Amino acid sequence: MPRICGVDVPANKQTWVALTYIYGVGKTRALEAVEKCGIDGTKRVKALTEEELSKLSSYIESNFKIEGALRREIAQNIQRMKEIRCYRGVRHIVGLPVRGQRTRTNARTRKGPRKTVAKKPSVKAQKG
Secondary structure: OOEEOOEEOOOOOEHHHHHOOOOOOOHHHHHHHHHHHOOOOOOEHHHOOHHHHHHHHHHHHHHOOOHHHHHHHHHHHHHHHHHOOOHHHHHHHHOOOOOOOOOOOOOHHHHOOOOOOOOOOOHHHHHO
């Protein structure tokens, strides 16, 4: 597996698809990088030369924020929102959906498994 920007990318995939394995590089950025470096995007990664790999790697590192730096920036942004107690920050703290989704139903991914609350006994059962 060739390494691009410190990430092992699959050798048998097309170059632009393999670049999407790097955190912070999606389809649009992968196609842009391939085009700017003058490499055929449909060429398999295993067919690339060392020069082409280094050219891709240096272009991506100099023009995009990727991997650790991007993860760190996102974590800092979330931490800042929590500290200033903005709406989104509070939703992060409480563990509820942040982007306006409904929570009456669904939202199980954020809320976790259901916590069943026992039903109150009926009035008839109390008088008996």
